[in-house]
Amino acid sequence: MxxxxxxxxxxxxxxxxxxxxxxxxxxxxxxxxxxxxxxxxxxxxxxxxxxxxxxxxxxxxxxxxxxxxxxxxxxxxxxxxxxxxxxxxxxxxxxxxxxxxxxxxxxxxxxxxxxxxxxxxxxxxxxxGAIAFMYRDDAFTTPPTSIADLWREDLKGKISLWDDKSAIYVAARKNGDMNIYDLSDEQIAKAQEALLEQKPLVRKYWATAGELVDLYKAGEVVISNTWAGYQSSLLAAEGVKVTEFIPTEGAEGxxxxxxxxxxxxxxxxxxxxxxxxxxxxxxxxxxxxxxxxxxxxxxxxxxxxxxxxxxxxxxxxxxxxxxxxWAPLADRFETYTNAWNAVKAQ
Structure with missing residues (x-):
């Protein structure tokens, strides 16, 4: 805590x-x-x-x-x-x-x-700060270490991801594309495809700190990305044990x-x-x-x-x-945002 x-x-x-x-x-x-x-x-x-x-x-x-x-x-x-x-x-x-x-x-x-x-x-x-990842301790015998853990079939319905265009950054890193602020159209399309594959596994895309905290408290979500230091401290105050981690694919700052x-x-x-x-x-x-x-x-x-x-x-x-x-996306801001909105719309 x-x-x-x-x-x-x-x-x-x-x-x-x-x-x-x-x-x-x-x-x-x-x-x-x-x-x-x-x-x-x-x-x-x-x-x-x-x-x-x-x-x-x-x-x-x-x-x-x-x-x-x-x-x-x-x-x-x-x-x-x-x-x-x-x-x-x-x-x-x-x-x-x-x-x-x-x-x-x-x-x-x-x-x-x-x-x-x-x-x-x-x-x-x-x-x-960092956009770290977080998991509920009582849901894992072996701690997750990778972004790929947010795509695990055995966690279907227990996964959450921030409702933000940065979801494209997450999926791109999972795909091995590390130039996340300067992705090509092809790389963005691949990230979008990965997010569409993940979508049936997602319980809810979280929008606020309080929303994610409530999902963890209710046991509806056991793994997500997080605003490092914030939601974990709120959960600790509620007696919910969670652990933050930096995935092997790195973390955004x-x-x-x-x-x-x-x-x-x-x-x-x-x-x-x-x-x-x-x-x-x-x-x-x-x-x-x-x-x-x-x-x-x-x-x-x-x-x-x-x-x-x-x-x-x-x-x-x-x-x-x-x-x-995070870096300015210049004239690509709309491209990233539209790609994320398209995922949510499908």
């Missing part, structure tokens, strides 16, 4: 100072990124109220922004989707000088092409970034929010709630114990390099 660490006093004082005029900020984000355990402190100290709408997939951002009528101020897409947000004109360049702690972000993340354009940054790295929606009228509160999320309060907030790693190494070192810092690979650059970090 993931140990819950208290946010240190330095984190709670990160926003100390005079409270300015009250305002609000609306975020389109992932579960846990606006958790009351740390957001309430921000609201009290900043005078900015926070409203959150949650997504279950990176494929949700574009449709919600298109239909949102300007109701969102900040979004947190992953690194394979940030470039699309920039290219569609949904977000605006960041004033990095107004973001305290920017220089403490891991250089590997600041170097990602997907959060910058024409010399300007559009995304503020926030958290990162992700990084989520905060982006400012273009022409937001709530810019003052938006930047207060960005500063909080990059401070000890926000970085250890997401680490404690979701079990994810922090993008600001300096903040993480200030608010984590040495054990938590090591457990989240904050001091292990080689771990970052071992992951297949």
């Amino acid at each position: 993931k140990t819950q660490y208290l946010v240190t006093a330095c984190a709670l004082s990160a926003l100390a100072g005079p409270v300015l005029a009250e305002g609000s900020v609306s975020v389109l984000t992932w579960e846990g990124y606006a958790d009351p355990s740390f957001i309430s402190t921000f609201e009290e100290q900043s005078g900015c109220s926070v409203s959150a709408t949650y997504v279950g997939s990176n494929d949700d951002f574009a449709p919600k922004l298109m239909a949102g009528g300007g109701i969102y101020d900040l979004i947190t897409p992953s690194i394979d989707t940030t470039k699309l947000m920039i290219d569609l004109g949904f977000v605006e360049p960041l004033d990095t000088a107004a973001i305290t702690g920017w220089d403490g972000i891991y250089p590997k993340f600041l170097g990602q092409d997907g959060i910058q354009k024409d010399g300007a940054y559009y995304g503020m790295p926030y958290s990162w 992700w990084m989520d970034s905060w982006m400012v929606v273009k022409d937001t009228p709530n810019k003052e509160c938006a930047y207060k929010f960005l500063n909080m999320q990059l401070s000890e309060l926000g970085q250890c907030g997401v680490a404690n709630v979701n079990g994810y790693s922090a993008a600001n190494a300096a903040a993480a070192k200030s608010c984590m114990t040495s054990e938590q810092f090591a457990a989240l690979h904050q001091d292990d650059p080689d771990y970052l390099d071992s992951l297949l970090i």
